[in-house]
Every structure is written in structure tokens, then in C-alpha cells.
Amino acid sequence: MKKSLFLLLMKIFGAFSTLATGMLISRNFGEEYFAEYSLVVTLIALGVLFSNWGTSNFVVQNFKRDNIDIRLTLLVNIIFAIVFIIIVLFFKNWLGIENFFIAIFSIIFYSLFLTKSAFLIMTGKQIKNSLINDFLKNFLLMISFFICVNIGFNSLNKIYALYYSILILISYFVIKDIYSLGGQKRQDFKVFFVQGFYITVSSIIILLLAQLDRFVINYFLDKNSLARYFLSYTLVSLISLFSQSLIVIYLPKVSEYIGNDNFESLRYINKNYSRIIIVFTLFQTIIYNIILKYIFLLYKIELYLNDYIVLNILMLGVLISNMFGIGMTIAAYSEDKLTLVKIQLIVLLVYLPLVVLTVKYYGIIGAAISFSICQIAVKYLLYLFYRKKRKLNLFFIG
Numbered sequence: 001m002k003k004s005l006f007l008l009l010m011k012i013f014g015a016f017s018t019l020a021t022g023m024l025i026s027r028n029f030g031e032e033y034f035a036e037y038s039l040v041v042t043l044i045a046l047g048v049l050f051s052n053w054g055t056s057n058f059v060v061q062n063f064k065r066d067n068i069d070i071r072l073t074l075l076v077n078i079i080f081a082i083v084f085i086i087i088v089l090f091f092k093n094w095l096g097i098e099n100f101f102i103a104i105f106s107i108i109f110y111s112l113f114l115t116k117s118a119f120l121i122m123t124g125k126q127i128k129n130s131l132i133n134d135f136l137k138n139f140l141l142m143i144s145f146f147i148c149v150n151i152g153f154n155s156l157n158k159i160y161a162l163y164y165s166i167l168i169l170i171s172y173f174v175i176k177d178i179y180s181l182g183g184q185k186r187q188d189f190k191v192f193f194v195q196g197f198y199i200t201v202s203s204i205i206i207l208l209l210a211q212l213d214r215f216v217i218n219y220f221l222d223k224n225s226l227a228r229y230f231l232s233y234t235l236v237s238l239i240s241l242f243s244q245s246l247i248v249i250y251l252p253k254v255s256e257y258i259g260n261d262n263f264e265s266l267r268y269i270n271k272n273y274s275r276i277i278i279v280f281t282l283f284q285t286i287i288y289n290i291i292l293k294y295i296f297l298l299y300k301i302e303l304y305l306n307d308y309i310v311l312n313i314l315m316l317g318v319l320i321s322n323m324f325g326i327g328m329t330i331a332a333y334s335e336d337k338l339t340l341v342k343i344q345l346i347v348l349l350v351y352l353p354l355v356v357l358t359v360k361y362y363g364i365i366g367a368a369i370s371f372s373i374c375q376i377a378v379k380y381l382l383y384l385f386y387r388k389k390r391k392l393n394l395f396f397i398g
Contacts, residue, residue: 015238017138022234024145026227026299028154034299035223036100038230042211043088043095047107048114049207051081054199055115077115081108096218102160109167113137140166198337205344206328209351209374213367216359228307229364231299235288236314243277243322254326258334263392270325274396277322285315310368317372325394327382336385343381347374 026034055073085104092101144163153159214233217226257265288311296303331340351374358366386392 012238014138017142019234021138021142021145022231023299024142024149026301028149029156031227031301032223033099034301035218035226035230036097037103038214038226039095039218040097040100040103042207042214043097043104044107044110045211046204046207047081047084047088047104048110049200049203050084051077051107051111052114052200053077053080054197054203073115074112077111078108081111095215100156102156105160105164106167109164109171110137112171198341199332202332202337202341202344205341205348206378209344209348209378210371212351213355213359213371216355217364217367220356220359221363224301225364227299227301228296228304229310229367231296231301232292232307232311232314232368235292235295235311236318239277239281239284239318243273254329255333258330263390266330267392267394270394271396274322274325274394278319278396281315281319281322285312285319288315306363306365310364313365313368313372317368317375320372321375321379323396324376324379324383325396327379327386327394330386331382339385340382343385344378347377347381350374350377 022034022037025037053076055077085107088095088097088104089101092098097104141163144159144166148155148159148162214226214230217229254266254269257263257269289308292308292311293303296307328340331337351370354373355367355370358370360366362369383394386394
């Protein structure tokens, strides 16, 4: 319990560091830069998933078998990250990040951190993992902005130059630590590529379902609308920090139960997990409705009635989706990856025209509605799959 509490505190601290970074950007560079920052955050997350290529999931599933090729893993992380960065830089004006493209280089470092996370989690070093991912990564970016802004260096290039110089030093120790934790078996690249394909495609689809609406808003609406929507979305996404803190504790057991087909134990973990998240979501919804106007004031962004509506629609989507359990986690670490990808692809194909139409005619409220519908749809379809095929009831009162 103490470990869970500490991990949650680290997640909260990292979240507040992220919020503070956004506030510094909005107050010192303006809404337009803050809106671009929201797009960059999405592209960075997409780039990390692509460059990681399912490595973290593979480590969790195969850690005890000592068949992880560390050298190939790190090489793929770095090369794939560079390829993604080159593509983004080529399309930076079309993507709407012409002022904030310097941030995209952090993909290289974040991809290495994600790989290291899997090793640390499987060796029971969740606290060390949280210190790197939640404290250092987010806190250092905030500090870099804070220092440079206060000494008169209102330049993104100078801010990120300071940030990257620190990350380079940290990455050296990260790579060194990965070699000490993992096996040294050699693996064929073709096998490695196939193993990571489904989970990478699945992760990218998840991200598109979660964050594609930002690019649609950027295309149909203005930067102010994007900034307002992103701020509400950021608040809602803080719930995932709490859920991640819980699932990190359970993950080794979940992986073990999946391997042993111990569905009864999985059901027990799922029930407790879902109920805690639902109560936490309800509590946060109340708090957010009270403090929303003050948060917008801190960011120097004007608040409208629509922003309250967007916030509550997003929170409702999170609440209902969590009622259908941890099917996505189970599928990601089991042989059901292909089923997960199929379900996500079907929902994505529905989501694409839906988000375009709703944003075009209903603005950011439409974006919130389409986002919530699709998040619920993925969880519900996985719930039906596990109930029918595996006789596993993932509903929170099952």
C-alpha cells in the first residue's frame, strides 16, 4: 500500500509539473504556442510508441526467459525514433507545429525511458521507474522552462537545449542500467519486427482514438478552441495517472495469471481496480467543476460555459469506460493482441468520420462526445469478447 501511495504521489507530482509547463508556455508565449504544444505532445507520444516497437510489452512477457536482445532493442528504439522525427520535421508546417518543432527530438530519450520502465517493473523497482518517468522527465522540463523564462531566455531553442543536455546525461545511465538488467541473447530482426507489430499498431490506434481530435480541432477551428479543449483534456487525463499507478503494481501478477490462464484471479484484480477508479473519477469530477475557472485563469485563457460541458462529457466517458474493466491490459499482454487490434481498428474507422462531423458542426463539444463514445466502445467490445470467449466477466460489479 505504501508503494502504491508513493507511486501515486510521483504521478501527481509529474502531472502538476506537466500542468505547470503548460501554464508557463501559455502565460509567456501565448495561446497559440500552448495550442501547438498540445499537438507536439500528441506527436511525441505517437513517436515514442512507434520507436519503442512493442519492446516494453515483450520485456514484460519474456523477462524471466532471458531471451531479450538488448543491443537490437536499443538500436531499434533509436533508429525508429530518428526516422519518425525526420518525417515530422518534413511535415511540421502542415501539422501546425512550426513554432514548436524543437520539442519533437525528445522522442529519442522518452523511447529509451519506456524500454527501461519494463525492466524496472519486472524487477520490482517500480519506485525507481517512477522517479525517472514521472519525476525527472516532467519535472526537468518544467524547471528548464522556469529557469530560462526567469533569466530572460524566452526562446524555445534555449529552453530545450538545456533540457536535452540533461536528458543526454540521464540517458547514458539509463542505457547502462538496461544492459545490467536484461539478457544478452541475439535475436533476428525479422522476428523482432513481427513480435512488435501488433502491439505497436494497437498502441498507435489507441493514441489516435485518444488524441486525433486535437488535429481535427486545429483544422476546423482556431487555436483558442484547441487550447481550451486541450486544457480540459489534460485535466481529465490525470485520472490515467492514478490508474497507471495501480496497474503498475498489479502488472507482474496480471502477466503471471494470463500465462497460467488463472481467470478467477484476473477477475478479482479487475473488480477491485475498476471500483477504485470509478470512485476516484467521481471525486475528481466534483473537484474539477469547482476549480475549473481558476485553472483557466492561471493559463490566461478565457473560460466559457462550453468548457464546463466539454469537461463533464469527457469525465463521463472515462467513468463509463472504466466500468468495463481492464480488457485492454489483458489483451496487450496475452495472445489476444490481434483481437485487440481488430476491435480498435473497427472503432477507429467509425471514429474518423464521427469526429470530423461532430467537430465541424458542434465544435469542441462535438469532439468531447465523439471521444467519449469511442473510448467506451473499445472497452465494451473487449468486455463482450472476454465474457463470451474466455468466460471472464470484467464488469465492475461482476
